[in-house]
Amino acid sequence: MPMIEAKVTVELPAEKRDVLRAEFGKAISLMGKPESYLMVNLLDKQDLYFGGKKLDKGAYVEVKVLGGVDGGASGKMTARLCEILQKELGIPGNAVYVSYWGTANWGWNGGNF
Template identity: 45%
Template sequence: MPYINTKTNTVITKEKEIEIKKKFGKAIELIPGKSENWLMVSFEDHCSMYFKGKSDDSMAFVEVKLFGSADSGAYNKLTAAITKILKEELDINPDHIYVKYEEVSNWGWNGSNF
């Protein structure tokens, strides 16, 4: 049950959104037991954002939430993949991307909880 939300101050075209979603679907497999089959992805583009007091560079804040937990090595691999994808697709430098992880013990779906 992973969920990835990407906020950025850049504009994401529908084509780029689909490509990033596809690449996130593959990257989530870096977390043991996770796959695109349960992945939900959302995008918030053209956000008003500041980093280091400035708003003139492209930047992103990515939230990854997942049911259960993973080790730091898996998170490191996923962070590398996410920042690479956003560099390739949106030309956002990795040093202007934050990735936040949240492990969730209660996750509801289809009228009940896991």
């Protein structure tokens, strides 16, 4: 069960949330994971700072997956996430920060995968 959580500085109206959810759903295949198990959490109007300065338009995205994180796949995923956030929210790639987390244990429905 992959999870993408995006914290963005801008407001996300319902239609933008729907677009991001759909685009993140397509993008997760770059990590070799199915959209059918993807959970997405979108947090808007966040105060994000980098180098002591508040970002007017910025994003911090966490991508969590069951198993390890492949460096090549995560590189492609970062590029795609930056494209999505630029196109949909006007957040430039140099203000998008992405972290990847792999885990051997992921619980769901009363048990672990």
